[in-house]
Amino acid sequence: MSRVSAETHEAPEAPEGTEYRVSTLELFFDLVFVFTITQLxxxxxxxxxxLGFAQVVIMLFVILWMYFGYVWLTNAVPPTTTMRRLLLMAGMGGFLVIALAIPNAFGAAGVAFGIGYLIVNLVHSGLFIASGGPGSAAAMARLAPFNLGSAGLxxxxxxxPSTWRAAAWTAAVVVMIVSPYVNRRHGEFRIRSAHFVERHGLVVIVALGESIIAIGIGATGLPLNLQLVVAALLGLALVYQLWWCYFGREQDLRAEHNLAAMTPSDRASAALSAFGWAHAPILLGIVVVAVGVKKTIGHATEHLHLxxxxxxxxxxxxxxxxxxxxxxxxRIGSNKWRIIAAVAALVTVPVGLWLAIAQVAALxxxxxxxxxxxxxRQA
Incomplete structure (x- = not known):
């Protein structure tokens, strides 16, 4: 049998404890997610x-729920056959439609956003149930009605109309949040720690890359003078520090180690909270900072609006x-100083009302x- 024809058949599932790295197809999949971050x-x-912020939060959460769902999917179902790859491409197509609809999702493009999201959801549930292995497929079969219900909303x-649309999409977010606790079977999902941590780290890199793009967009058409260079370098320094907060001192490796050390049930629960609920504000924060940096670049020596x-x-x-x-x-170290830093970051807001570049420097x-x-303290 030829290699191509063989790939159309289901490949045997890897043993439960088998680890593997993120595939190039998954990286290709993430390129579409780059576009959704750019659009948001x-x-x-x-x-x-x-109102604009609330709309972005709703769309981001809706999109992240299914993006993270695809991370869980490829963690259990590696894209090793032609059929799986084609279905992932269909999911990518759905995400692309969603991304294209984002600018006017609460206007004329709402229908396209909904159709794209339904496609993404159907592909995800179908592929997971068909190929996820006994434990994960059974758990997904119980979760799929909730996912499809939120996709229906x-x-x-x-x-x-826009007001009712916001209400329906907010209800969808509520369904997403409560579904793992109403259906308490997410512990049946088997998490491969190395792949899981690496994939989420890559999406953080993708989001940080959008912040770098924001610097370039903010500088478009401006004269290249000392003011612009200093503002751009300060913006780059801030983005680098966000990267260091997430990846520095091998935090990702420690996360992988601690996740792998848990029991399968605890690992699935930690995966939901640490890589789901925690990563939503991490990614939202990066998007919002990118907006602030973009607005600062062109008005570095002026005051910012609130x-x-x-x-x-x-x-x-x-x-x-x-x-x-x-x-x-x-359980990765103490958070005392990060709590203080979060408060201090908010304290910089009055500085920006005085001088934009001074707030970036303060951050x-x-x-x-x-x-x-x-x-x-760790030395």
Missing amino acids: TSKLADDTSP VFVGGFL SGALALGGGAAIFLVGEIYFRYRL VAVFGALLAVEAK
Whole structure:
């Protein structure tokens, strides 16, 4: 039998304890997610009002729920056959439609957002149940009605007026949040720790990359002078510090080790909380900081409006809140100084109301002090 024809048949499942690394197809899948992050950042940058922020939070949570669902899927079902790869491509297509709809999702593009989301959900549930192995497939079969119910709310909401659409999509988020606790069988999912931690680390890298893009977009069309260079370098330093908070001192390796040391049931529970509930504010914080950096680059020596200053200080604080819970859930060191840093990040907001570049510098100082104190205490 030829190699191509053989790949169309189901490959035997790897033994439960087998670890493997993230595949290039999964990295290719994440390229579409890059676009969703870019679209959400642009959407928030265009409308930093409380309503605009709320809409971005709703869309981000809805999107992350299924993106993380695909991480759980490929953790249990590696894309080793042609059929699995084709179905993942179908899921990518659904995510692309969602991303294209984001700028006007609460307007004329709501139907497209709902259709794309339904496609993503159907592919995920079908592939998981068909190929996830006895334990994971059974657990997914119990979770699928909740996922499909929330997808139905997103789909129907796309046809409703904007106010009712927001209500339907918020209800979908509520269903997502309560579903693991109503259906208490997520412990049956088998988590391969190395792959799971690596995949979530890569999505954080993707989001941080959007912050770098925000610097470039903010600088587009501006004269390359000292002011712009300093503002851009300070923005880069802040993004680097966010990276260091997440990856520094081998935090990802410690997370992998601690996750692997748990019992299978505890590991699944920790995976849900540390890589689901904790990573939602981590990624939201990165998106919001990117908006603040984008607004700062072109107005470095001016004052920020309250929305821009809150994007910088509040985004950094949201990121740290997610980090604190992530570290707490996986028992990775003390969080005392990160709690202090989250409060200090919010304190920088008045600085931005005075001078934009000064707030970025203040945040760099806050994160620099945090990382220095943590390094000294761990030395």
